[in-house]
Amino acid sequence: MNTVKAEILRLAGTVRYAAGIELPAVDDAVLVEPLRLRTVLEAGLAGAAGQVRVTGPLERRLACVERLDARWVVADLSGQPHQTRAWPSWTSGHLELEDPGSWLSLARLDGTAVCRLSRPGVLLAALYHPEYFPLPRFPLGISDVARAARSTLMGTVCLADMQLGVTLADLVHQVRAGSFDIVGVSATFGQHDLMTRLLDAAYALPLPPLIVAGGSLTARNEGLLLDRYPRLLIARGGGEATIEGLLAHWHGDIPLDQVPGLGYNGGPRGGGLAISRRRTARPLTRDATADIFPELDLLPATFGHHGVAQLETSRGCTNFCSFCPRGHKGMWAGSAPERLPWMLEQMRRVFDRYPHISRTVYLVDEEFIGRDSDAGSRALEVARVVHEAGFRWESSCRVDQVVRLDEGLGWHAGRARMWRTLVQRGLRRMLFGVESGVDSILDRFAKETTGQQNALAIRTLSALGVPTRFTYITFDHLMTLEELKASYAWQGRTDLLLRPLPHLTPEQIARGVRDEDFAAGAATGSPLHTAISYMLVSMECLIGAAYTRKVQAAGLAGMVRPSMGRVDARFADWRIGVASHWAQMWVDRNFALDYTLKSLEKVLDGPSWHAVRQARAVLKDTAYTVLGEMIAAIETEPPGHPEGEHRLSARIGAILDMQIGLLHARMDDTVREVAVSLPASHVGTLYREYERWQSADGWRLINVADPCGT
Numbered sequence: 076m077n078t079v080k081a082e083i084l085r086l087a088g089t090v091r092y093a094a095g096i097e098l099p100a101v102d103d104a105v106l107v108e109p110l111r112l113r114t115v116l117e118a119g120l121a122g123a124a125g126q127v128r129v130t131g132p133l134e135r136r137l138a139c140v141e142r143l144d145a146r147w148v149v150a151d152l153s154g155q156p157h158q159t160r161a162w163p164s165w166t167s168g169h170l171e172l173e174d175p176g177s178w179l180s181l182a183r184l185d186g187t188a189v190c191r192l193s194r195p196g197v198l199l200a201a202l203y204h205p206e207y208f209p210l211p212r213f214p215l216g217i218s219d220v221a222r223a224a225r226s227t228l229m230g231t232v233c234l235a236d237m238q239l240g241v242t243l244a245d246l247v248h249q250v251r252a253g254s255f256d257i258v259g260v261s262a263t264f265g266q267h268d269l270m271t272r273l274l275d276a277a278y279a280l281p282l283p284p285l286i287v288a289g290g291s292l293t294a295r296n297e298g299l300l301l302d303r304y305p306r307l308l309i310a311r312g313g314g315e316a317t318i319e320g321l322l323a324h325w326h327g328d329i330p331l332d333q334v335p336g337l338g339y340n341g342g343p344r345g346g347g348l349a350i351s352r353r354r355t356a357r358p359l360t361r362d363a364t365a366d367i368f369p370e371l372d373l374l375p376a377t378f379g380h381h382g383v384a385q386l387e388t389s390r391g392c393t394n395f396c397s398f399c400p401r402g403h404k405g406m407w408a409g410s411a412p413e414r415l416p417w418m419l420e421q422m423r424r425v426f427d428r429y430p431h432i433s434r435t436v437y438l439v440d441e442e443f444i445g446r447d448s449d450a451g452s453r454a455l456e457v458a459r460v461v462h463e464a465g466f467r468w469e470s471s472c473r474v475d476q477v478v479r480l481d482e483g484l485g486w487h488a489g490r491a492r493m494w495r496t497l498v499q500r501g502l503r504r505m506l507f508g509v510e511s512g513v514d515s516i517l518d519r520f521a522k523e524t525t526g527q528q529n530a531l532a533i534r535t536l537s538a539l540g541v542p543t544r545f546t547y548i549t550f551d552h553l554m555t556l557e558e559l560k561a562s563y564a565w566q567g568r569t570d571l572l573l574r575p576l577p578h579l580t581p582e583q584i585a586r587g588v589r590d591e592d593f594a595a596g597a598a599t600g601s602p603l604h605t606a607i608s609y610m611l612v613s614m615e616c617l618i619g620a621a622y623t624r625k626v627q628a629a630g631l632a633g634m635v636r637p638s639m640g641r642v643d644a645r646f647a648d649w650r651i652g653v654a655s656h657w658a659q660m661w662v663d664r665n666f667a668l669d670y671t672l673k674s675l676e677k678v679l680d681g682p683s684w685h686a687v688r689q690a691r692a693v694l695k696d697t698a699y700t701v702l703g704e705m706i707a708a709i710e711t712e713p714p715g716h717p718e719g720e721h722r723l724s725a726r727i728g729a730i731l732d733m734q735i736g737l738l739h740a741r742m743d744d745t746v747r748e749v750a751v752s753l754p755a756s757h758v759g760t761l762y763r764e765y766e767r768w769q770s771a772d773g774w775r776l777i778n779v780a781d782p783c784g785t
C-alpha cells in the first residue's frame with residue numbers, strides 16, 4: 076500500500092475512534108497542509124466531536140481530536156508509535172497518552188496543551204517582485220522555518236509567498252486582521268521596499284504582532300532595519316533554531332535573550348534614552364545531519380505557477396570568497412544521505428499530481444560536494460538516492476572539486492570517475508563559480524583557484540560530458556584595463572570546451588587535458604563564453620563582504636543601497652566604470668527575457684529544452700560582441716582624463732543601440748522556432764516576455780542581476 080493511502084486510512088481510523096463516524100472523502104493533498112487538514116476535519120466532525128488540532132512536521136503529522144467525552148484521540152499519521160517521537164519537553168505533564176506504544180491513542184490534554192497545540196498563530200511570508208523574476212521557485216527559506224516550528228508541536232503555521240499569487244496588499248490585510256501572534260517575513264535581495272511597506276503597516280497597528288525578519292537581505296540590513304523599527308527582531312542566520320526559540324519565548328518559557336540567532340534592540344542604556352543593540356548567541360550551523368528539510372505546503376502552488384522544486388542536501392561553503400558575505404550562511408555541513416528518501420518520496424507525491432512538470436530537483440547547496448574526506452562518496456550516495464527516487468537534479472560546486480593543482484593523477488582520475496557517475500545518476504547540470512580566468516583577479520576575489528586550474532577543470536568537465544554552467548564576473552571595481560582585456564581573451568578561448576570523450580578512461584582524460592595537443596585535437600572550437608551563464612556581469616559590493624571593504628579602503632565606495640543589500644562604488648579605472656554601467660543596462664534590458672528562457676530550460680526536457688538553450692546562446696553571442704566593442708571604445712580614451720566620460724559613454728551607447736537592433740532581428744526567428752517546440756502552456760509566458768522585450772526602448776537600470784547563477 077502506498078504511504079498516502081496508508082495515511083488516509085489512519086485518518087479515517089482516527090475519525091472513527093474519536094467520533095464513531097466515517098471520514099468523508101478527502102483529497103490526499105490535505106496531508107501536506109495541516110491547516111487545511113484541520114479545517115476538513117472540523118467540518119467533517121461538526122457535532123460529532125469537539126476541537127481539532129493538527130501539528131507536527133510533514134513526515135510525522137499529529138492529529139488530535141477531542142471526543143464528546145472530553146478525552147482526546149491523538150494519532151501519529153505516519154503510523155509510528157507515539158513513544159518513538161522526540162516529544163518536546165513542554166508536553167510533559169500536559170499531554171498524557173494512554174497507549175504510547177501505538178500510533179493511535181486516547182490522551183488527556185490539559186488547557187495548556189490545547190492552547191499550545193495551536194497558539195501562537197504564525198504567518199511566514201516570503202516577499203517577491205514578480206515583475207523581476209517571472210517564474211517562481213519553491214520557497215525553501217520559509218518552508219524550512221515552518222518545519223522547525225511544527226516540530227515544536229506549538230502553534231499554527233501558515234505560509235504565504237508573493238511568487239504564488241499573494242500580493243503585498245493581501246499580506247498587509249492579513250496582518251491588520253490580527254489573526255497572527257507572530258509574523259515572520261523572509262526577504263532576499265531587491266525586496267527592502269516590500270519589507271518596509273509591510274512593516275510600516277504592521278507597526279502602525281495599536282497592538283502589532285511579534286515580527287521577525289530573516290533571509291539574505293535582512294542579514295545585510297540588520298542595523299538599518301532595527302533603527303527604523305525598534306521592536307523588530309532579526310533572524311541572523313538559519314532560522315530554524317530562532318523560530319523554535321521564539322515560540323517558546325511567546326509562551327514565556329525563555330527570555331528573548333535566550334532565543335538563538337536574534338538581533339534586536341535591547342533595554343534602555345545609561346540615562347534611558349539610547350537603546351542598546353543586542354545579539355543573542357548564534358546557533359551552531361544547523362546540524363545538517365539532523366534536518367534541513369522543508370514543509371511542502373507551497374509545493375503544489377509552486378508547480379501550479381510553473382515553478383521549480385528546490386531542496387538542500389548541505390549548508391554553507393568550504394571557502395570565503397571576498398565578494399560573498401558568509402555571515403548568515405556559514406561553513407559547510409552536509410546532511411546524511413539516508414535522511415533524503417522520505418523527503419524525496421513526499422516531493423514525488425506532489426510531482427505525481429503535475430505530470431507535465433519535469434522531474435528535476437534543484438539542490439540549491441552552495442557547495443554540493445563539500446570538504447570531508449568522504450566528500451566524493453557522500454556526493455555519489457546523495458546522487459544515487461535522488462536518482463532512485465526518480466529525479467534528475469542540478470546543483471552548484473567549486474572548481475576545486477574537479478582539479479586541484481596540489482593533487483596528482485590518481486586523485487584527478489578518481490574525481491573524473493566520480494563526475495561520470497554523477498551524470499549517470501541524474502546530474503542534469505552543475506554550476507561552477509569560475510568568476511575569472513585571470514590570476515590577479517582570482518586573487519582579489521579570494522577564490523583560492525587559478526586561471527590554469529579553471530581551464531583544466533573546464534576541459535575535464537566537457538571531455539567527461541558533464542553538463543555545466545559557469546559564472547563569470549566580467550567587471551570589478553578594482554580591475555585594470557589589462558585585466559579586462561585578459562578576461563575578454565579568456566572568455567573567447569576555443570581550447571577549453573572539449574568534445575565529450577566517452578571512449579576514454581578517467582585516467583586518460585585526467586592526463587589528456589594537461590596536454591595542449593590533446594586539447595587542440597579534442598576542442599569543439601566553441602568559445603568559452605557560450606558556456607557562461609550570464610555575460611557582462613559586474614561585481615556587486617554586498618554589505619559585509621571583504622571585497623566591499625577593499626573598495627571602501629580604496630576610497631571608491633558610495634551610497635549604501637539597502638534594497639539590494641549592497642554599496643554603490645566607483646571603478647578604479649573610470650573607463651571600465653562607464654563600460655560596466657552600459658553592460659548592466661544591456662543585462663537589464665535583456666534580463667527578463669533571458670530569465671524566462673532560463674526558467675523554461677529548468678522545467679523542460681528533450682527538444683524543447685535544446686531549442687530554449689539555442690535561444691540563450693544567441694543572447695550570449697551578442698553580449699560577447701558587445702564586450703569586445705566596448706573594450707575597443709575604451710582604448711580610444713586615455714586613462715588619466717575622466718573628462719572624456721561623456722564622449723566614451725555616447726560611443727558605447729551607440730554600440731549598444733546598434734547591437735540591440737541586430738539582436739532583435741536574430742531573436743525574432745529564434746523565438747518563433749522555440750515556440751514551435753514548446754508545450755502550449757509555456758508559449759504564452761514566452762510570448763508575453765518576448766513582446767515586452769521587443770517593445771522596450773531606451774536603456775535603464777532595473778537593479779536585478781543573477782550572477783549567483785541559480
Ligand code: B12
Pocket residue numbers: 199208211212214215216217219220238258259260261262263264265287288289290291310312313314315317318385387399400401402403404439440441615639778779780781782783784785
Ligand atoms: C534561489 C536563489 C536565488 C534566486 C531567488 C529567487 C527565488 N524565487 O527564490 C535568484 C536566482 C533570483 C537569486 C538571485 C540572487 N542571489 Co541568490 N540564491 C539563491 C539560492 C541558490 C537558494 C536560496 C535558498 O532557497 N536557500 C535555501 C534557504 C533555506 O536559505 P535561506 O533562504 O537563506 O533561508 C534560511 C535563512 O536565511 C533563514 N530565513 C529565511 N527567511 C526567513 C524568515 C524568517 C521569519 C526566519 C526566522 C528565518 C528566515 O532561515 C532559513 C533556513 O535556515 C542561494 C544559495 C543558498 N543555498 O542559500 C543563493 C544566494 C542567496 N544568492 C546570493 C546572491 C549574491 C544573489 C544575488 C544578489 C546575486 C547578484 N549579485 O545579483 C541575486 C539577487 C538578485 C536580485 N537583484 O534580487 C547569495 C547571497 C550571498 C550571501 N551570503 O548573502 C547566495 C547565498 C548564493 C551564494 N553563495 O553566492 N538567488
Ligand code: SF4
Pocket residue numbers: 392393394395396399441442473508
Ligand atoms: S562564492 Fe561560492 S565558492 Fe565562494 S564562498 Fe560563496 S558560496 Fe563559496
